[in-house]
Structure formats: C-alpha cells, structure tokens
Amino acid sequence: MxxxxxxxxxxxxxxxxxxxxxxxxxxxxxxxxxxxxxxxxxxxxxxxxxxxxxxxxxxxxxxxxxxxxxxxxxxxxxxxxxxxxxxxxxxxxxxxxxxxxxxxxxxxxxxxxxxxxxxxxxxxxxxxxxxxxxxxxxxxxxxxxxxxxxxxxxxxxxxxxxxxxxxxxxxxxxxLITAYKQTLRLNKRTETINASTDNAPIDLTLLQEDIRQSVLEKRLGEFDGIYQAKNKLLQPAVDAVFANKGRHIDLQTLAQLVHLSPSYLSRLLKEEFGVPFSQIYSELKIYWAEKLLLETDMTIGEISDELGYIEPSYFIRSFKKNKGSTPLKWRQQNQN
The missing domain is CATH 3.30.450.20 (PAS domain)
Structure with missing residues (x-):
C-alpha cells in the first residue's frame, strides 16, 4: 500500500x-x-x-x-x-x-x-x-x-x-495519535476520556506515556511475564530483575552482570523503556503486585514481603500512588 x-x-x-x-x-x-x-x-x-x-x-x-x-x-x-x-x-x-x-x-x-x-x-x-x-x-x-x-x-x-x-x-x-487510539482499550485512564477527545488538542507527552505503559503491559503478557529487551545487551540485567522479584536489585549490581558502567547502563535502560530505570522498576513491582492480587489469596502483607518491600505501609503507599487506590480496594474492584 x-x-x-x-x-x-x-x-x-x-x-x-x-x-x-x-x-x-x-x-x-x-x-x-x-x-x-x-x-x-x-x-x-x-x-x-x-x-x-x-x-x-x-x-x-x-x-x-x-x-x-x-x-x-x-x-x-x-x-x-x-x-x-x-x-x-x-x-x-x-x-x-x-x-x-x-x-x-x-x-x-x-x-x-x-x-x-x-x-x-x-x-x-x-x-x-x-x-x-x-x-x-x-x-x-x-x-x-x-x-x-x-x-x-x-x-x-x-x-x-x-x-x-x-x-x-x-x-x-x-x-503516536493513531497508536494512542488503538491502545485506549488497554489504558487505565480510558474512563476519564469522553467523546469530545477526538476534537480536542492532544498532548503528545501524555500520549507517549500512555502508549509506553500500555505496550509494556502488553509485552509482559505476551511473554508470560518475561520482558524481551529490544537491546540484547540488556537481557541479562532484565532477566535478573525478573528472577529476583523478592529483593531489591540496584543499578550497580545489574551493571556488573552486563559488564557495563552504571551510568552507561542507566542510559541504555532509559532508551529501552523511555523513562529512568528507577521508574520502570517501580512500575514492574506494581505490575507483579496486580497479578498476585488477582491470581492469589495472599494478604497485602504477604504480597509486600513477596515483592521485597521494606514494609506493607510502603507497599500500600507505592501502589496507591501508581494505581489511584489501595491494593485491597483495587483487588475488590477488579475481582468483581
């Protein structure tokens, strides 16, 4: 065509x-x-x-x-x-x-x-x-x-x-505009968008963020929770993060795994995900928490421990900041 x-x-x-x-x-x-x-x-x-x-x-x-x-x-x-x-x-x-x-x-x-x-x-x-x-x-x-x-x-x-x-x-x-319209059904913000959106000015920065989050969730689902890095140099570091969901892995540790300096690895990870590694790492923790909330009967405290949070209160604050509600309320809403 x-x-x-x-x-x-x-x-x-x-x-x-x-x-x-x-x-x-x-x-x-x-x-x-x-x-x-x-x-x-x-x-x-x-x-x-x-x-x-x-x-x-x-x-x-x-x-x-x-x-x-x-x-x-x-x-x-x-x-x-x-x-x-x-x-x-x-x-x-x-x-x-x-x-x-x-x-x-x-x-x-x-x-x-x-x-x-x-x-x-x-x-x-x-x-x-x-x-x-x-x-x-x-x-x-x-x-x-x-x-x-x-x-x-x-x-x-x-x-x-x-x-x-x-x-x-x-x-x-x-x-970006086309992809945004195609991914609206995956986006948690869909409820806030009304029928006048098509005629309203579109903020490309917001579009890029929405698309990035939707694509991340889609790729995680396609690969059964194992993210396939576009830059193959990063795959060992990504695998290490997924294999150690229950503990916090810092950038220095990941840099040693891939034989790169922490600063260079940080730049490559930002190019891969579009945001700093600290942000994507936090989002991954929330993504895993969502799966545990929906697929298990684990308590909020158990999920917090499973994902390596310092204490349940910190997990609850992080989850609410990302999803707009507490883990317990989110579980009730989505299970229903």
Whole structure:
C-alpha cells in the first residue's frame, strides 16, 4: 500500500515554511508525490518555468522531469542535481518512509557555469514545441539566478536534513495519535476520556506515556511475564530483575552482570523503556503486585514481603500512588 504523505504533513504549514526557504535560498521549491504530481503551490517559481507549467503539453514534461529526478535521487541515495528538458538546473531531494519512496522536494530553477557536466534527465532538444517555447522566452531564461555547483550542493544538503527532520517528526506525531487510539482499550485512564477527545488538542507527552505503559503491559503478557529487551545487551540485567522479584536489585549490581558502567547502563535502560530505570522498576513491582492480587489469596502483607518491600505501609503507599487506590480496594474492584 502506497504511503500517503498528505495524511501526516500539514501542507498549509509546509507551504509557509517552503516559501520562506525559497526566498532565503533564491531557489524555486515545490513538494511532489512519488509520481511527480505537485502537492503544494510552487514557491518563488521563475517566470519562464511558471509559463511552462501552465502550458497544457509542456507541464507534462515538467512533471515527468520531477518524477524522474525523484527516482534518480532514490537510486543514488542523495539529492540529485540535473538539467531539465529546457537545460535549467533542478535538484530532487527524496522523502523516504520505511525505505519506501513517497515523494520529493524539487528545488532549483537556476543556472550553473558548469551545468553542461550535469545529466539531462529528459532530452527534448529536438521537440518542436520545446524549441519554439525556449526561443520565444529566451530573455526570461537569462534572468535566472546563477550558482556555483559547490553552493548548490551545500544548499541541497541543508534541505535534505531539514526535510528529513520535518517529515520524520510529522510521521511520529501521526503514529503516536493513531497508536494512542488503538491502545485506549488497554489504558487505565480510558474512563476519564469522553467523546469530545477526538476534537480536542492532544498532548503528545501524555500520549507517549500512555502508549509506553500500555505496550509494556502488553509485552509482559505476551511473554508470560518475561520482558524481551529490544537491546540484547540488556537481557541479562532484565532477566535478573525478573528472577529476583523478592529483593531489591540496584543499578550497580545489574551493571556488573552486563559488564557495563552504571551510568552507561542507566542510559541504555532509559532508551529501552523511555523513562529512568528507577521508574520502570517501580512500575514492574506494581505490575507483579496486580497479578498476585488477582491470581492469589495472599494478604497485602504477604504480597509486600513477596515483592521485597521494606514494609506493607510502603507497599500500600507505592501502589496507591501508581494505581489511584489501595491494593485491597483495587483487588475488590477488579475481582468483581
């Protein structure tokens, strides 16, 4: 299924940014889909190209150049600078999602002193309409800004990094919102969300926290309570935590198990879980407590001892802080 970049990218905001970039760089810029079809208005389009893109036949050649330029950029894995069918310099910056080409930023409409060294992506030098149009509007071509190839390469690199960041962040935001809606049924906060949520502003920080907690519980259930670390270096430390539910294991002990410094292990664990290890460790204790509350007849004091809490009162405070109710009340509510 072809990814639809319009679904995640706010084209109105993009166009405003695109216009400012075009003014600052003196390049004409347009966003196209994977077929070369325009998704935005053309920013700072030059008069000659503007006339060509309004021509019923020549506009098709322009779109074909855009499409071929984008595909060539995908093939080379970097911005592709080329000559169009009018020998005007353009460049294509591919937009990739999961290694799939979904569109490109097309920029250019300039001249280079060494432009004959560049590939002409679509040769129509002998096409009568192209020749006639070029001759008729020759004076407009002379007005194009002139760049050095080095300056154009630097500008292309800047646009590549900027577009990658913007598109990646847009996709991440769309994923978070979609994933949040899909995981609401797992989330303990569902009861506080009403029907107006879909139209209300969404706090991405809260979404990330809700998703992280839901995914953690889902993965624990799938693996029968044994968490499978994405970073394999961490698996011995994770296994040690699960194998010693009844005692407190500090970061120093875990670091010795995996032969890493405590500070480096702490960073890796935060990357793994999205929060400091102390927080995830506390959440794990509560997760195990929930299972014991539902699946056994153990008393609150026995569960506290089983999970290595210093005393039942501390266990009760920790549980209430995390779940919003005492362990006994939570057991009564959930067993019913």
């Amino acid at each position: 072809q990814f639809n970049i319009e679904r995640v990218l706010d084209l109105d905001k993009w166009e405003r940014l695109q216009e400012k970039i075009a003014i600052a760089t003196h390049l004409a810029i347009i966003l196209v889909d994977y077929r070369g079809k325009p998704l935005t208005r053309h920013s700072q389009v030059k008069p000659f190209c503007n006339l060509a893109r309004q021509h019923p036949l020549l506009s098709q050649f322009c779109e074909k150049c855009d499409a071929r330029g984008g595909l060539e950029a995908v093939r080379t894995g970097k911005p592709f600078i080329y000559r169009c069918h009018f020998n005007i310099i353009d460049l294509a910056i591919p937009i990739m999602v999961d290694n799939n080409y979904v569109g490109a930023i097309m920029a250019g409409e300039i001249l280079l002193s060494e432009q004959e060294e560049l590939e002409q992506i679509l040769n129509l030098d002998h096409h009568p309409d192209v020749q006639a149009f070029r001759i008729e509007h020759q004076e407009l071509i002379k007005e194009y800004p002139k760049f050095s190839l080095a300056d154009l390469n630097n500008t292309a690199s800047m646009l590549e990094q900027l577009s990658e960041y913007i598109v990646t962040e847009a996709i991440k935001k769309d994923y």
